[in-house]
Amino acid sequence: MLLKGKHVVLGVSGSIAAYKIASLASMLAKKQADVTVIMTPNATNFINPITFESLTGNKCLVDTFDRNFQFQVEHVALAKLADVFLVAPASADVIAKAACGMADDMLTTTLLACRCPKIFAPAMNTRMYENPIVQDNIKKLEDYGMEVVDPASGYLACGDVGAGKMPEPEILFEAVVRALTPKDMEGKKLLVTAGPTQEKLDPVRYISNHSSGRMGYAIARQASMRGADVTLVSGKTELRPPMGVRFVPVVSAADMAQAVKEAAPEQDIIIKAAAVADYRPADVAQEKVKKKDGELSIALERTEDILAWLGEHRREGQFLCGFSMETEHLLENSRAKLEKKKIDMIVANNLRQEGAGF
Numbered sequence: 001m002l003l004k005g006k007h008v009v010l011g012v013s014g015s016i017a018a019y020k021i022a023s024l025a026s027m028l029a030k031k032q033a034d035v036t037v038i039m040t041p042n043a044t045n046f047i048n049p050i051t052f053e054s055l056t057g058n059k060c061l062v063d064t065f066d067r068n069f070q071f072q073v074e075h076v077a078l079a080k081l082a083d084v085f086l087v088a089p090a091s092a093d094v095i096a097k098a099a100c101g102m103a104d105d106m107l108t109t110t111l112l113a114c115r116c117p118k119i120f121a122p123a124m125n126t127r128m129y130e131n132p133i134v135q136d137n138i139k140k141l142e143d144y145g146m147e148v149v150d151p152a153s154g155y156l157a158c159g160d161v162g163a164g165k166m167p168e169p170e171i172l173f174e175a176v177v178r179a180l181t182p183k184d185m186e187g188k189k190l191l192v193t194a195g196p197t198q199e200k201l202d203p204v205r206y207i208s209n210h211s212s213g214r215m216g217y218a219i220a221r222q223a224s225m226r227g228a229d230v231t232l233v234s235g236k237t238e239l240r241p242p243m244g245v246r247f248v249p250v251v252s253a254a255d256m257a258q259a260v261k262e263a264a265p266e267q268d269i270i271i272k273a274a275a276v277a278d279y280r281p282a283d284v285a286q287e288k289v290k291k292k293d294g295e296l297s298i299a300l301e302r303t304e305d306i307l308a309w310l311g312e313h314r315r316e317g318q319f320l321c322g323f324s325m326e327t328e329h330l331l332e333n334s335r336a337k338l339e340k341k342k343i344d345m346i347v348a349n350n351l352r353q354e355g356a357g358f
Contacts, residue, residue: 004032006180007081009114011107012052014042015089017123017166022047024088024169025055028176036061036078038107040094061106079113084179087111088149089123089166092134098146099137117179118146121172126162149175149243174221174243183227190228191267192220193260193306195235197253199280201298202289211275213237215323219271220245231267233259235274253277253303260306264313271321272307273347279303311342321345327352 008028012018021037028035037052038061049060061078087094087107094107098120103109111118120141128134129151138148149172152165166172194216198206213234220232221242230245233256241247248263250256253276264270279300289296307322314320320343324334327350334348 088121123166186227216273
């Protein structure tokens with residue numbers, strides 16, 4: 001398990017969003033990470049240190065000069081142990097101190113002594129976040145090799161609406177896992193397609209399929225965590241795009257074909273996990289097709305075969321992987337597709353098998 005035995009330090013600064021970190025600490029601890037929480041004195045006004053101690057089983061650190069500790073020089077010893085340091089919520093004050101190398105409390109002192117990956121999750125009023133001074137400090141952190149997770153937008157505690165909300169614990173959890181994942185795909189460019197396409201029938205209706213997009217999104221997420229430069233071309237799904245990927249939303253098979261063709265030449269690996277429609281209405285009605293007595297016939301025409309195009313136009317050394325969803329003759333049909341499309345690998349799924357998808 002990736003997090004087992006890893007030392008994760010959570011730095012909590014003074015923000016109403018501090019309460020969310022309790023959920024993150026719990027999530028990390030459940031995955032067997034060794035979690036230590038450091039709070040600024042102001043943070044203790046929003047959440048009690050006992051909460052974090054109960055969730056992590058470790059002492060929550062606040063006072064730099066607290067004598068009740070297990071390490072000889074605690075901020076240095078903890079800095080040596082840390083595998084990743086996440087500051088969340090990161091207030092404008094803490095961001096400014098980190099950008100300038102200040103160390104006037106336990107959080108900033110430990111942070112300055114750490115050589116592990118460092119992540120910041122800004123959380124503040126929209127006007128503060130957009131202030132050029134704060135933006136300049138954030139850029140400084142990034143220039144020093146630290147990761148900054150973009151804040152979410154929405155209704156803030158102060159009543160304003162805009163950017164400045166701390167991302168949800170699930171997103172921060174993903175950022176921690178990402179930082180701890182070995183980067184064995186660094187330098188590789190990878191294109192993944194995912195989800196269904198929608199083929200318009202009239203202004204109201206379309207033809208589609210049951211694809212959820214989860215397979216393609218999972219592949220894109222894992223490749224990105226492993227250091228690959230990932231482009232995800234996706235039809236409409238209910239999924240959140242993974243962190244760190246270049247996301248290209250599309251609707252129809254033609255849209256997906258265009259996006260793939262534009263990105264394909266520079267890719268080292270292309271994984272076609274999308275469920276692309278094989279047919280589309282030959283004529284798209286400009287007005288809603290009205291219900292009539294009797295049957296309705298819809299003329300269909302073939303969509304472009306994106307995988308076959310890739311097989312014909314691949315550059316030297318490019319690896320192509322397709323997917324095959326079958327209801328019968330799984331191996332025979334999939335093997336024939338592998339050869340016909342001129343690709344390197346095909347993932348064969350039997351729709352009749354429980355858990356195969358859809």
